[in-house]
Amino acid sequence: MARSDQNGTKGRPARLAILGRARIVRVLRAVPIRWRILSIAALNSAVVIVLAGLIWNGSQVLGSAWEDVRQVRESDKILALLESETSRLQNLIHRYINQPSPDLFAEILLLREAVLGTLTTRASTDPMLSGSVEELERVTVRFLDGFGELRSLQTTISKTYEEQVLGPARDMAGLYSVIEGATGHRDAQIWPSLGKSREAFTAMLVAANSYYLSLAPASAEDARRNTETIEKTIPVMSELADNDLQRLALDKLSARTAALRDGFSKLSDELTNRTELLRNTIDASQAETIGAIDELSVKMRQREQKAQATFDRTLRDISRRVLSIAVIFLGVILSAGVLIALSIRLPLQQIMAAMRAIASGDYDRQVQGTDARDEVGAMARAVEVFRENAIAKRKTEDELRTSKEKAESALLELNAAQRNLIDAERLAALGGLVAGVAHEVNNPIGISLTVASSFARRADIFEKELMGSTGLRRSQLEEFVRASRDASQQLVANLQRAGELIQSFKQVAVDRSHAERRQFILHEATDQIIASLKPVLKRAPIALNVDVPEGLLIDGYPGSYGQILTNLFLNAANHAFADGRAGTISITARPRGTDDIEIIFADNGAGMSPDVQRQAFDPFFTTRRNEGGTGLGLHIVYNLVTQQLGGRMMLESRVGQGTTFRIIMPRIARDSKELGGSDTEGDGTTQWPNKTMSSN
Numbered sequence: 001m002a003r004s005d006q007n008g009t010k011g012r013p014a015r016l017a018i019l020g021r022a023r024i025v026r027v028l029r030a031v032p033i034r035w036r037i038l039s040i041a042a043l044n045s046a047v048v049i050v051l052a053g054l055i056w057n058g059s060q061v062l063g064s065a066w067e068d069v070r071q072v073r074e075s076d077k078i079l080a081l082l083e084s085e086t087s088r089l090q091n092l093i094h095r096y097i098n099q100p101s102p103d104l105f106a107e108i109l110l111l112r113e114a115v116l117g118t119l120t121t122r123a124s125t126d127p128m129l130s131g132s133v134e135e136l137e138r139v140t141v142r143f144l145d146g147f148g149e150l151r152s153l154q155t156t157i158s159k160t161y162e163e164q165v166l167g168p169a170r171d172m173a174g175l176y177s178v179i180e181g182a183t184g185h186r187d188a189q190i191w192p193s194l195g196k197s198r199e200a201f202t203a204m205l206v207a208a209n210s211y212y213l214s215l216a217p218a219s220a221e222d223a224r225r226n227t228e229t230i231e232k233t234i235p236v237m238s239e240l241a242d243n244d245l246q247r248l249a250l251d252k253l254s255a256r257t258a259a260l261r262d263g264f265s266k267l268s269d270e271l272t273n274r275t276e277l278l279r280n281t282i283d284a285s286q287a288e289t290i291g292a293i294d295e296l297s298v299k300m301r302q303r304e305q306k307a308q309a310t311f312d313r314t315l316r317d318i319s320r321r322v323l324s325i326a327v328i329f330l331g332v333i334l335s336a337g338v339l340i341a342l343s344i345r346l347p348l349q350q351i352m353a354a355m356r357a358i359a360s361g362d363y364d365r366q367v368q369g370t371d372a373r374d375e376v377g378a379m380a381r382a383v384e385v386f387r388e389n390a391i392a393k394r395k396t397e398d399e400l401r402t403s404k405e406k407a408e409s410a411l412l413e414l415n416a417a418q419r420n421l422i423d424a425e426r427l428a429a430l431g432g433l434v435a436g437v438a439h440e441v442n443n444p445i446g447i448s449l450t451v452a453s454s455f456a457r458r459a460d461i462f463e464k465e466l467m468g469s470t471g472l473r474r475s476q477l478e479e480f481v482r483a484s485r486d487a488s489q490q491l492v493a494n495l496q497r498a499g500e501l502i503q504s505f506k507q508v509a510v511d512r513s514h515a516e517r518r519q520f521i522l523h524e525a526t527d528q529i530i531a532s533l534k535p536v537l538k539r540a541p542i543a544l545n546v547d548v549p550e551g552l553l554i555d556g557y558p559g560s561y562g563q564i565l566t567n568l569f570l571n572a573a574n575h576a577f578a579d580g581r582a583g584t585i586s587i588t589a590r591p592r593g594t595d596d597i598e599i600i601f602a603d604n605g606a607g608m609s610p611d612v613q614r615q616a617f618d619p620f621f622t623t624r625r626n627e628g629g630t631g632l633g634l635h636i637v638y639n640l641v642t643q644q645l646g647g648r649m650m651l652e653s654r655v656g657q658g659t660t661f662r663i664i665m666p667r668i669a670r671d672s673k674e675l676g677g678s679d680t681e682g683d684g685t686t687q688w689p690n691k692t693m694s695s696n
Contacts, residue, residue, distance in 0.1 A: 033375045036340045047329040058318035072304040157270045164263025168256045175253040182245040190240040197233035200226040347376040444494035455487040522552040541582040548589040556669035560640045567633045576605025604658040646670035
């Protein structure tokens with residue numbers, strides 16, 4: 001008893017839950033299903049609207065933060081471009097100072113305009129850089145103006161070097177040549193001092209050029225030392241001069257040496273000034289510019305980090321809010337969905353149980369829920385109507401079963417009548433063939449009988465002449481021999497012709513009367529069939545063209561093939577060339593791939609209308625029923641092609657332009673089991689596959 005009480009205590013909450021669920025389901029079923037589904041859709045829409053509002057609000061904040069990040073990155077690009085351009089400009093200025101050229105100068109000017117353009121058009125309009133552009137522009141302009149001063153000084157240096165260094169040096173070279181020319185021979189006392197002075201002059205020129213190009217202090221010291229050597233050798237050469245021309249040239253050489261010394265000193269001072277200007281103006285300004293750019297870059301990094309932090313924080317807040325709201329609404333939607341699903345699924349299960357009972361034949365089980373007012377209740381009422389109809393249907397089926405048995409007996413009688421008509425059509429065609437062949441064989445046999453009778457009379461005459469008293473002349477013997485030879489040749493030819501006709505008819509008749517399968521040559525079988533049809537050709541002005549290649553071996557039913565050609569030929573003679581109309585029939589065959597043969601039977605006769613084409617292969621359809629037609633000719637042909645030979649048949653025709661039958665049959669006919677057991681004989685039933693016809 002205690003255990004039973006415990007089980008009852010444990011099962012009570014479950015029963016209460018089931019009762020509560022059933023109560024909720026009853027309440028929900030008072031609401032139409034469409035409103036229940038719309039409530040779920042409304043909840044989903046509310047979720048979408050709330051989430052869309054949150055996402056839109058967050059997207060505004062995210063967009064602002066991302067715009068700051070993007071703007072900082074754009075400003076960084078401008079600063080990087082300025083830094084790159086100023087560094088490149090500094091390198092070009094140094095190259096220009098060392099190796100002046102018009103191309104370098106033009107490139108410096110272009111880059112200078114690019115730097116100024118970046119400052120005035122991009123940096124000044126950038127919201128991140130607008131407060132710092134003035135200082136950056138000041139140091140950049142100072143850097144660019146320094147190049148103008150440097151270029152002016154470089155022009156002065158070039159002029160000083162050209163006029164005050166190279167100019168006196170050229171004069172001194174000429175004076176040395178004059179002194180050498182005024183010296184008569186190398187044994188003169190002035191010659192050693194002159195050689196030493198000239199060597200010092202050459203070394204001075206090399207050192208001066210090296211100093212001008214490389215600013216090497218050692219080269220400047222060498223130039224000064226060699227200049228002093230020249231000045232020291234001039235007084236010595238003046239004392240050793242032995243003519244006035246030498247003394248005059250030495251005086252001028254002393255003056256030009258002094259000018260060279262002063263010019264080189266001036267060049268040294270100007271080069272020193274250029275170095276100071278390059279260091280203090282160009283390099284210092286460029287370093288100041290780089291420092292300003294670096295300072296701005298640091299500010300940009302800080303601003304970017306701040307914008308990125310705002311972006312990340314906003315993204316986290318949006319994700320948290322969206323997740324919270326989604327979880328809350330998901331719980332509400334799932335709860336509502338479960339309740340609504342129960343209000344639909346439970347009644348549907350009851351309806352399914354009732355339908356299974358009806359399907360299994362249990363029509364006595366009542367359908368539950370027919371009193372509900374929702375759509376499922378309407379379905380239950382419809383199932384109840386279906387159950388009642390099934391009961392009525394079962395009664396009707398019993399009545400129909402009795403009627404069907406009576407109809408099947410009538411169908412068997414109709415099939416037997418159809419089989420008899422088909423057999424009669426075949427026998428009629430064979431009878432016509434026998435009459436035609438008999439008429440054809442009558443001619444050679446009649447001729448043979450006449451020749452034989454004439455030959456017998458000539459033999460009697462020859463015997464009387466041979467037994468007569470006058471004897472037999474040679475001419476009579478020769479004439480008898482010639483007549484005998486002619487008679488024998490005519491007998492052999494006509495009897496051979498009669499034999500061929502009888503043999504062809506015999507083979508065709510055997511093939512048609514026995515549906516035996518054997519191998520046959522398509523060309524030979526066609527010739528035999530054409531030979532049996534020649535009596536029909538003689539009665540009508542129809543020309544026949546046959547193009548069947550030799551060597552096509554068929555494993556099938558030659559009788560069926562013969563009946564197909566015969567029926568097609570007779571159909572053309574009766575319909576395409578009615579009333580003695582002249583025309584042409586062509587029979588062609590060709591291989592189609594490795595497994596099939598295509599046979600085309602075409603005429604240029606009257607043709608068929610589209611309505612006639614659609615019914616051409618139907619049984620008992622004929623356009624000449626009043627003239628004795630049965631409507632089974634083409635039907636038999638179609639069944640033989642598709643059923644016994646396992647092929648396909650297509651019809652193409654136009655009124656007034658003739659008809660073409662296209663037959664595609666396998667080289668090896670398939671068994672009737674492979675074709676589904678359908679034939680035109682046996683139990684009298686006929687099955688027709690889909691017919692392919694084209695009216696072009």
